[in-house]
Amino acid sequence: MTTEKKYPSFLEPLSGAAAVGVKPNSVVDAVWPLPLERTVSYGRGTAGAPDAIVRAGAELERYDEELEIPIDWHVSVLPAVDDRGLSLENVLARVETMARSLYSEYAFIVTLGGEHTVTIPLVRAAAAVFGPLGVLHIDAHADLRSQYQGLSLSHACVMHHVRSVTPDTVSVGIRSLSVAEAVRIRDEHIPVVWAKDVACLPDDTWIDQVLESLPERVYVTIDLDGFDPSVIPGVGTPEPGGLLWYSVLRLLYRVSVCRRVVAADIVEGVPLPGAPVTEFAAARLALKLMAYRRTASRTNAVRAGR
Ligand SMILES: [Mn+2]
Secondary structure (H helix, E strand, O other): OOOOOOOOOOOOOOOHHHHHHHHHHHOOEEEEEOOOOOOOOOOHHHHHHHHHHHHHHHHOOOOOOOOOOOOOHHHHHEEOOOOOOOOOOHHHHHHHHHHHHHHHHOOEEEEEEEEEEHHHHHHHHHHHHHOOOOOEEEEEOOOOOOOOOOOOOOHHHHHHHHHOOOOEEEEEEEEOHHHHHHHHHHHHHOEEHHHHHHHHHHHHHHHHHHHHHOOOOEEHHHHHHEEEOOOOEOEEEEEEEEHHHHHHHHHHHHHHHHHHEEEEEEEOOOOEEEOHHHHHHHHHHHHHHHHHHHHHHHHHHHHHOO
């Protein structure tokens, strides 16, 4: 597939010839807006997050000061999924079909939610396209209920469904869960790195624990409420004591370098009027995922003598 894409750039449009004639499957990363909001239980507004994140993306600088590299690759903004008039089941089925095609076509896609429910079809599609994978789950909530408020396809049940796709999941930043979820984690030995562990364990030993739970290929799902509300205030169900910015960056860097991150999502953001912190942080996070992955590919290619 060498068709030149006409989609806008996540960052300010590339100047000159840089965006011309690129091969999507080898060069182009993408963000994919998925403004789904059907089963949100408390604070509303996550449907507005993808658009806000894309607008914030246009304001970001094209240099990664941490990796000391220019962000000189094209990041397309794919058309948002239109879920109007569709049942939740049909929306998720459409997302899965579209994701299978997009994952085959682009180098790396970060989906921008919307509510966490979208992760279910995205992980299914990623497993179908890339093969067996594990899931790194960053969240304040365990999301392990089999149903919530009478619904099985709920944002509170995401990891229950994900674990039917792959048993190799690890949840990081958890600090809010039901008794039944706690029992399930204990009985099924589900890997969890609690937020309190991240705060208290020496050095980055918790990152070693995460890596031990992940196979070679990894899907990353980031519920923005996994971060501390002082870092990302715009979420529907904030919990104190969350992950700090650089802790998450170190985690994502290590996972990107030591494993192969095949796709990712950033979900559950709620833009707050007059305080655009959440969407700017989410946009930067999407770029960090892309930059780490590209750095890792180069590093591994050098190691392999290519
Ligand atoms: Mn959550």
